[in-house]
Amino acid sequence: MKALKSYYAVIFSSTQNKNIEGYAEMAEKMETLAKQQKGFIGIESARNEIGITVSYWETLEAIKNWKQQSEHLQAQLKGRQDWYSWYHVRICKVEREYEFLQQQESV
Amino acid sequence: MKALKSYYAVIFSSTQNKNIEGYAEMAEKMETLAKQQKGFIGIESARNEIGITVSYWETLEAIKNWKQQSEHLQAQLKGRQDWYSWYHVRICKVEREYEFLQQQESV
Numbered sequence: 001m002k003a004l005k006s007y008y009a010v011i012f013s014s015t016q017n018k019n020i021e022g023y024a025e026m027a028e029k030m031e032t033l034a035k036q037q038k039g040f041i042g043i044e045s046a047r048n049e050i051g052i053t054v055s056y057w058e059t060l061e062a063i064k065n066w067k068q069q070s071e072h073l074q075a076q077l078k079g080r081q082d083w084y085s086w087y088h089v090r091i092c093k094v095e096r097e098y099e100f101l102q103q104q105e106s107v
Numbered sequence: 108m109k110a111l112k113s114y115y116a117v118i119f120s121s122t123q124n125k126n127i128e129g130y131a132e133m134a135e136k137m138e139t140l141a142k143q144q145k146g147f148i149g150i151e152s153a154r155n156e157i158g159i160t161v162s163y164w165e166t167l168e169a170i171k172n173w174k175q176q177s178e179h180l181q182a183q184l185k186g187r188q189d190w191y192s193w194y195h196v197r198i199c200k201v202e203r204e205y206e207f208l209q210q211q212e213s214v
Contacts, residue, residue, distance in 0.1 A: 048154060088205075090204040
């Protein structure tokens with residue numbers, strides 16, 4: 001992930017319906033597409049009872065453009081119609097961060 | 108979750124080692140403890156290859172206090188020594204949000 005002075009995170013929390021036919025393919029397609037957008041930095045995703053996807057963006061404009069991207073709009077509609085029972089989107093400014101990386105043990 | 112004018116999110120992304128003995132108990136204990144902290148709003152968590160935990164707080168001071176809480180400090184140390192191969196913490200200001208809730212179908 002690129003080091004940037006200031007950037008943004010979109011936290012997408014969701015619960016899904018029982019029948020999520022077509023969801024996995026669409027999720028993969030959207031991730032590929034997101035990565036091609038201007039201002040995209042990175043994406044992280046995990047799901048158990050709840051799903052959390054966090055995508056990182058250089059500017060608020062990049063987030064807005066991605067939200068309005070035509071194929072993404074179709075995916076959002078399909079998501080509300082068929083796949084998600086609930087979701088919550090939070091657009092956040094990353095104010096501080098730190099990282100830990102375990103030292104590799106010598107072999 | 109309470110409706111608030113402005114609040115903060117702590118995004119904790121991580122990968123774990125193979126041996127995570129004691130982790131589940133500690134994670135549960137820390138979640139219980141976090142919920143008792145002043146300024147705590149909510150917490151969401153999911154894990155597959157990567158784990159993402161997002162906790163929500165009323166102020167940056169509440170986040171700082173939780174980071175320095177004594178039992179939590181011990182848990183963080185244990186996490187770096189034994190459980191986590193990597194983690195990344197981002198402290199974010201929630202700037203905008205929206206929510207979707209599926210309409211219940213009539214029975």
